[in-house]
Amino acid sequence: MIKKVFLLFLFFQLGFAQKVINDSLISKFEKELVYKAIEVSKLPDLRNDTLSDFYFRLNHTDLMIDLYKDNYGKLILKSTQYFVKEKSNIVKDTIVFTKLHDSNIANWLYNYVSNSKLEDMIPAKNDSFGKAGVFMSDDYYLEFSNKKQYIIKSFPFSDLDTISENYSLKDLINDSFEKMEIEKLKKEFREDLPGGFSYLKKNGYMFYKLHNSFVILDYHGDYRLPFGFISYYYVNKIAKKRFNLGASINYQVDFNGNSSVKTCVNKYNIFSDNKSFSDLIRFSYEIHDLDYIKSVGQFENYIIYYAFTIDKYFNFGISYNQLMIDSRYNGLNLGISKNIESIELKPYYEINLYENRLTNYVVGVSKTIKFNIHEKPIRIYSNLYYEKLFDFRSVNFSLQIPLLNFGLN
Numbered sequence: 222m223i224k225k226v227f228l229l230f231l232f233f234q235l236g237f238a239q240k241v242i243n244d245s246l247i248s249k250f251e252k253e254l255v256y257k258a259i260e261v262s263k264l265p266d267l268r269n270d271t272l273s274d275f276y277f278r279l280n281h282t283d284l285m286i287d288l289y290k291d292n293y294g295k296l297i298l299k300s301t302q303y304f305v306k307e308k309s310n311i312v313k314d315t316i317v318f319t320k321l322h323d324s325n326i327a328n329w330l331y332n333y334v335s336n337s338k339l340e341d342m343i344p345a346k347n348d349s350f351g352k353a354g355v356f357m358s359d360d361y362y363l364e365f366s367n368k369k370q371y372i373i374k375s376f377p378f379s380d381l382d383t384i385s386e387n388y389s390l391k392d393l394i395n396d397s398f399e400k401m402e403i404e405k406l407k408k409e410f411r412e413d414l415p416g417g418f419s420y421l422k423k424n425g426y427m428f429y430k431l432h433n434s435f436v437i438l439d440y441h442g443d444y445r446l447p448f449g450f451i452s453y454y455y456v457n458k459i460a461k462k463r464f465n466l467g468a469s470i471n472y473q474v475d476f477n478g479n480s481s482v483k484t485c486v487n488k489y490n491i492f493s494d495n496k497s498f499s500d501l502i503r504f505s506y507e508i509h510d511l512d513y514i515k516s517v518g519q520f521e522n523y524i525i526y527y528a529f530t531i532d533k534y535f536n537f538g539i540s541y542n543q544l545m546i547d548s549r550y551n552g553l554n555l556g557i558s559k560n561i562e563s564i565e566l567k568p569y570y571e572i573n574l575y576e577n578r579l580t581n582y583v584v585g586v587s588k589t590i591k592f593n594i595h596e597k598p599i600r601i602y603s604n605l606y607y608e609k610l611f612d613f614r615s616v617n618f619s620l621q622i623p624l625l626n627f628g629l630n
Contacts (some may be wrong), residue, residue, distance in 0.1 A: 239369040242268055251375070255280060255362055261315050262301050267366035277334050279394070280362035282404065288330055298327035300401060302410050304420040307427075313418065318410045327402045333393060340365040343390070361394070412458075417628045421502040432628025433457050441471060443604075443619035446481055446586070449473030451621065465489040483507045491527075500529035503540075516612045521545040524554070535559050542573060550575045565589040583608040599623060 259266060262285060267276055276289040285301045303317045343363065343518035365372040376472060398404070437453040454470040467487040474480045485505040504525040512518055522545070525542055528538030535557060544554035558569035566588055569573070573581040585606025592599055602621040608614070 238608065240268070240366075240368070243370065243372040244268075255373075257352065258303075259285070261305070262303050264301060267364050268371050272368075274367055275331070276364070276366040277330075278362075278364040278366075279397070280364065281360070284407070286401070288327060288334065296324065296327040296331055298322040298324075298330065298401075299533075300406060301401065302407065304414065306415070307419045307421060308417070316414065318413075320406055322401050326397075329400070330397060332379060333597075339374045340374065340392070343376060398537075416457075431457060432458065434625065435628040437623070438625040440622045440624055441619070442473060443512075444617050445615070446473035446475050446479060448598065449481075450624075457544055477512065479511050479513065481507070481509045481511070485524075492529075497532045498529065499532075500527070502527050511613075514611050514613045517546055517610075519546075526554070528556070530560075536548055536569075542575075544579075550577060550579065552576070552579075565591065579611070581608075581610050 247336055256266065258280070264278075264285060264287065267278065269446075272292070273289045274294075276287070278288075279286040283302055283304070286298070287301065288296065288298050291297055299319055299321050301319050303315055306314045306316055340363070360375055363374045365374075413428075413601040415432050416430050417489065418575055419427055419429050421427045434454070434456040437451070437455075439451045439453075441449045441451045449472050451469060451471045453467060455467040456464045458464060465488065467489070469485055469487075472481070483505065484507075485503050487501050487503045488498060489501045491502055492498075501527040503524070505522075505526065507522040507524070508519075509521075510519050523543040524540050525537060526540035528536060530536045536559070538554070538556040540554040542554050544550040544552055552573055552575040553572065554573050556569065556571035557566050560567050560622045566586060570584045570587045571582060583606050585604060585608075587602060590601040590603065600623065604619040604621075605616075607616050
């Protein structure tokens with residue numbers, strides 16, 4: 222009898238302690254994405270967690286913000302980001318980044334969330350509201366949990382102004398992100414990711430992270446000088462400090478003793494580092510020994526070069542040259558080109574003007590050939606051009622073929 226009473230008591234305890242679940246997500250696909258992201262981020266599943274008197278979570282694409290009371294009643298505010306790391310379509314790891322935030326921000330957010338009753342203000346997503354249960358990149362998910370109940374609401378960002386008349390939820394999210402410096406944290410997290418991998422967000426967006434530095438060795442030859450190589454070393458950043466520096470050497474020869482050596486150091490992103498506008502400054506030294514140029518043969522060139530690219534329009538470069546033959550000649554170099562991305566073609570024109578009215582120029586078109594070998598992207602650069610070097614004029618053709626490419630973190 223005592224055993225039956227105990228079991229009955231235990232049954233009632235479990236029944237009354239069970240949490241009320243109000244899950245307004247109407248799409249099974251959406252539910253799997255949302256709760257899988259929570260699991261991957263190593264955050265508690267609030268449908269089952271009954272330890273906290275107050276728990277609020279904002280969930281959006283690659284970011285989750287948790288505000289809750291710990292076992293001692295202290296408010297904790299933290300943000301969580303994660304990326305799935307892949308290589309050759311194989312998942313290697315999941316990288317999670319968590320940041321604890323200031324208690325003043327936690328109190329500010331808690332006062333608004335607890336006093337405004339957001340869980341009641343936000344309508345449930347249905348066939349006539351928002352994305353009708355289809356997960357989209359502008360969807361936000363709010364979770365509210367305590368020991369008695371769990372609620373999750375979903376909505377697109379564009380509809381947030383209609384939820385509150387005085388202080389919109391859009392303002393709350395924007396102010397929270399600003400106070401917590403979310404954009405700064407996103408940038409820092411992304412920059413700290415190891416290079417040489419693809420990274421996947423939960424909304425399906427993927428990007429490739431370059432190594433912090435890498436070494437390239439390519440074959441480079443043309444009709445006049447068919448044997449040669451280009452060795453290139455690029456440093457993106459060292460110990461979180463960005464350098465954007467590159468150094469290269471280009472060496473070409475033929476069977477008759479003709480040779481050409483070009484070395485340069487490049488500094489990228491002088492005034493801008495965005496896709497719409499980019500630039501570089503280059504310091505170069507060249508030495509040529511070419512017996513098919515009858516009037517000159519051997520000459521050297523020192524070059525300080527600045528170039529910029531306006532995306533979808535053109536590339537322009539200008540440089541100061543100092544040509545050394547039997548004496549020094551100051552010169553000016555101008556170049557313009559256009560990237561036709563749809564067919565991977567670039568027509569270009571360069572001209573060198575020197576103080577004794579000596580003029581050299583080259584006009585041509587380069588073509589990039591892309592293909593994959595064992596899912597590894599390969600690029601071959603071909604170049605057809607007409608050149609004038611002092612008294613020598615000729616049509617020439619060159620190829621640059623990758624031999625070795627490896628990155629360093």
